Amino acid sequence: MALLSAVVDFDERHDHIDDALVSLMEPPPDDDGVDVSVDAWPDDPEQAVIDAAAMEFAQRGYFATRQAHIAHRAGIDLLTLRRLFPTNVDVIVAGLSPILDAVSKRIDADRRIGRTPTVIVERFGLRLSELLIEHRRLVEPMALVLSLHGAQSQVNATRIRDELFFPGLIVGVIEDGQTLGVFAADVPPIDMAVMFTNNIMFRCLSKRDETAEQVAAAVNRIFLRGIVVDPSVT
Incomplete structure (x- = not known):
């Protein structure tokens, strides 16, 4: 430090x-x-x-x-x-915006062709993992800016959250899942989207030897399936 x-x-x-x-x-x-x-x-x-x-x-x-x-x-x-690019944050936003657009298009297509909410979230996790790993050199500074405190840092972090808000891509999908009774309804969709996306991002950055498939599988296993496997546990 x-x-x-x-x-x-x-x-x-x-x-x-x-x-x-x-x-x-x-x-x-x-x-x-x-x-x-x-x-x-x-x-x-x-x-x-x-x-x-x-x-x-x-x-x-x-x-x-x-x-x-x-x-x-x-x-x-x-x-x-x-x-x-007046600032380095402008470079990060410009460099990662195509990732946001690519994932958004994939989700829109999945919803139009009728994939289930669970499948769409799983595919989102995999595609996001692939792109985060591919663009790690820009993802790491983005994560650093988001983690820091201070007046200027907060301005930069707010801008990144506004323009690169990956969790927002699956809020509608989670809402669909809650309506269908597939996903838990006692947690706000935005909170679930943020938790899922943050876990994907954190694992991509911390488990550098893992493939995108391994990252997505690990997060899907815990987030979508849960850690309790004993049916007697309530």
């Missing part, structure tokens, strides 16, 4: 860094980013920035990554990067 406190800049200025991380925090040759003409920019500057940020977050850590590092790796100047 001492090291974290030395590195974390809650206002995202990154003006103070512990000596232990000096080598990682050395700025690019030009702290304003590389001087690159428009013709030399990547074909898709936004995606180039997202990819560069993911690599920098993985190498340096989220709070030790300055925008100049991202701009340098992406091959654009710092001013352009800030026009595209």
Whole structure:
């Protein structure tokens, strides 16, 4: 925690860094980013920035990554990067929004073709696990921002919750299950959705050697089936 406190800049200025991380925090040759003409920019500057940020977050850590590092790796100047993504949180939201959209489309299709609520929740858990593992370099900083406290951190966390609210994707499905008598009706659907999704995310981040199938199976087993198997226990 001492090291974290030395590195974390809650206002995202990154003006103070512990000596232990000096080598990682050395700025690019030009702290304003590389001087690159428009013709030399990547074909898709936004995606180039997202990819560069993911690599920098993985190498340096989220709070030790300055925008100049991202701009340098992406091959654009710092001013352009800030026009595209004013903060690192903007990069996270842009990088993970396609995951939200992909899972949402899958759920919508499952509901239209008449899959049962239990099957839809199981498929949601598997698909979410696959995408979280695939995009772990952005998921980890997202989880870090959500876990921190402080005025600026709370603003960032609120924005992430608003724009990347994965539990919201299955609230309607759980409501359907409660109406059909499949799911317990004494717990609010939103609470069940949050608990299920958080367990998927936590296991993806903490059990790095597990596959998406293993993550989903473990969470489904406990969340959907329960831990009590003795019929005499009430």
